[in-house]
Amino acid sequence: MLIHLSLLSFLLASASGRGLIPPSSPITLPLRVLPRDANAPPTVSGITPVKISSDRQTYFAVLQTGAISFRVALDTASADLWVVGSTCSSSSCAAVPRYPLAFDSSTFEAVNNNATVFQASYADGTVASGFVAKESVRLANVTLPGQAFAIVTDSNVTMLDDVSGILGLGFPRLSSISRSVADSMPFFPSLAQQGILDYPLFGLSLTNDESGSLTLGAIDPTIVTNVSQIGWNKVVEFSPVGSESNASSYLHWATPLSGFSVNGKHISPLPTYPKVTANASLALFDIGFSGIFGPYQDVDRLFDQINGARLVDDGQWAIPCDTVVPLSFTFGQQTYTLEPTDYLIGPASGNPEIVWHGRGPCLPVQTVSIGNLVVPSSGRFTQSSAMGSMQKSPHSSDFML
Numbered sequence: 001m002l003i004h005l006s007l008l009s010f011l012l013a014s015a016s017g018r019g020l021i022p023p024s025s026p027i028t029l030p031l032r033v034l035p036r037d038a039n040a041p042p043t044v045s046g047i048t049p050v051k052i053s054s055d056r057q058t059y060f061a062v063l064q065t066g067a068i069s070f071r072v073a074l075d076t077a078s079a080d081l082w083v084v085g086s087t088c089s090s091s092s093c094a095a096v097p098r099y100p101l102a103f104d105s106s107t108f109e110a111v112n113n114n115a116t117v118f119q120a121s122y123a124d125g126t127v128a129s130g131f132v133a134k135e136s137v138r139l140a141n142v143t144l145p146g147q148a149f150a151i152v153t154d155s156n157v158t159m160l161d162d163v164s165g166i167l168g169l170g171f172p173r174l175s176s177i178s179r180s181v182a183d184s185m186p187f188f189p190s191l192a193q194q195g196i197l198d199y200p201l202f203g204l205s206l207t208n209d210e211s212g213s214l215t216l217g218a219i220d221p222t223i224v225t226n227v228s229q230i231g232w233n234k235v236v237e238f239s240p241v242g243s244e245s246n247a248s249s250y251l252h253w254a255t256p257l258s259g260f261s262v263n264g265k266h267i268s269p270l271p272t273y274p275k276v277t278a279n280a281s282l283a284l285f286d287i288g289f290s291g292i293f294g295p296y297q298d299v300d301r302l303f304d305q306i307n308g309a310r311l312v313d314d315g316q317w318a319i320p321c322d323t324v325v326p327l328s329f330t331f332g333q334q335t336y337t338l339e340p341t342d343y344l345i346g347p348a349s350g351n352p353e354i355v356w357h358g359r360g361p362c363l364p365v366q367t368v369s370i371g372n373l374v375v376p377s378s379g380r381f382t383q384s385s386a387m388g389s390m391q392k393s394p395h396s397s398d399f400m401l
């Protein structure tokens, strides 16, 4: 009987034809939750601290590969996990704890005799390379055996505060390891797809100090005190979508930005590619990179509203340090407000090009013209991500009132 039913659904699926499967068809979901049987182990969730780096550019958490703990920077715009290995002798690697290749970890599994190459490059021009292997990875009390990751043997990625690598929390389509190792998945999608977690979601609370958190399979109840007030936004799909490809159409944690305002004055964003995005402006959430980036036509109108704002460099603005106006960004129905303490880096004293008249200049978190992406990633925000959804709040006091 079961066989007949599945055959029937197979035939129906074929008969419906490629073009008839809507883009929102369940086959495009990135995370497939497997049905659980009665004998399945109980699901889990975990919470672990997230701290801001001393240069205030990244957030990091602690995970274990095998028996060894490492600090890893969190990044929502990449999807691979890597740590530097003991054979990496560049000045960048030498400054941080390294995965000891001679240690002979009992949970280490070689992939392709250590000959599968890993290469990553980042927006600031730095690069890391090494080889792919598998290890037992434990984060927030959640353990995943045999996780494909990379051991970096050469790198000039800036490493501070004993942070030894990067944990990518992006969608599988961004993973280079998944492409080079058969049947492998990035850490979080793998946890979700195997049904290990209570819920297929992660939560991030990012603060200006050491008080942030990363939750797996759960939301931090000290941050989210009323789950009904979480704003759910659709994550936009990137071509190819639906039946054109076997890959998920989810690529970036990107969602439509409905508007922004300066000191209460609303500004409608002007999309750079209105025909492609159906007149919507998209915002990409990248916690691995500091700054707010937007297209020139929007950033220019934003700073028009701030007294004394000046374009000081190619696409970069500075504003008076005594600026008090709040900036708001609206996603879906919810508006999130950044106060100057959230969006100002500090005095631009090191830059002789910036000459001011009477008032001290301040650099806002880098706000430059680039592509069609606005990336708010400064200050305090919390993001819960589940099956293509995201929520953000800049202040603990604004959050879930």
Ligand SMILES: *[C@@H]1O[C@H](CO)[C@@H](O)[C@H](O)[C@H]1NC(C)=O
Residues within 6 Å of the ligand: 101, 102, 104, 110, 113, 114
């Ligand atoms: C792969 O690397 C591990 C860790 O350094 C090492 O123990 C193992 O011998 C290597 N395997 C090969 C085939 O080089």
Ligand SMILES: *[C@@H]1O[C@H](CO)[C@@H](O)[C@H](O)[C@H]1NC(C)=O
Residues within 6 Å of the ligand: 125, 126, 127, 156
């Ligand atoms: C890092 O290395 C790459 C490749 O060699 C090079 O192009 C880049 O300029 C380097 N970046 C830094 C900051 O050293």
Ligand SMILES: *[C@@H]1O[C@H](CO)[C@@H](O)[C@H](O)[C@H]1NC(C)=O
Residues within 6 Å of the ligand: 046, 047, 140, 141
């Ligand atoms: C994680 O596991 C350790 C050791 O088993 C335990 O002491 C700790 O309370 C656990 N933490 C959480 C958040 O479950």
Ligand SMILES: *[C@@H]1O[C@H](CO)[C@@H](O)[C@H](O)[C@H]1NC(C)=O
Residues within 6 Å of the ligand: 226, 227, 228, 229
């Ligand atoms: C939680 O939020 C919902 C939606 O705003 C509201 O109706 C409800 O009263 C709130 N619950 C509590 C306990 O504050």
Ligand SMILES: *[C@@H]1O[C@H](CO)[C@@H](O)[C@H](O)[C@H]1NC(C)=O
Residues within 6 Å of the ligand: 244, 245, 246
């Ligand atoms: C999708 O997967 C099937 C079966 O693995 C394969 O035959 C087909 O070529 C794939 N299609 C694309 C567009 O990758």
Ligand SMILES: *[C@@H]1O[C@H](CO)[C@@H](O)[C@H](O)[C@H]1NC(C)=O
Residues within 6 Å of the ligand: 274, 275, 278, 279
């Ligand atoms: C975008 O907006 C313009 C002006 O309101 C309208 O003419 C056009 O049809 C819209 N395009 C799309 C794809 O929604």
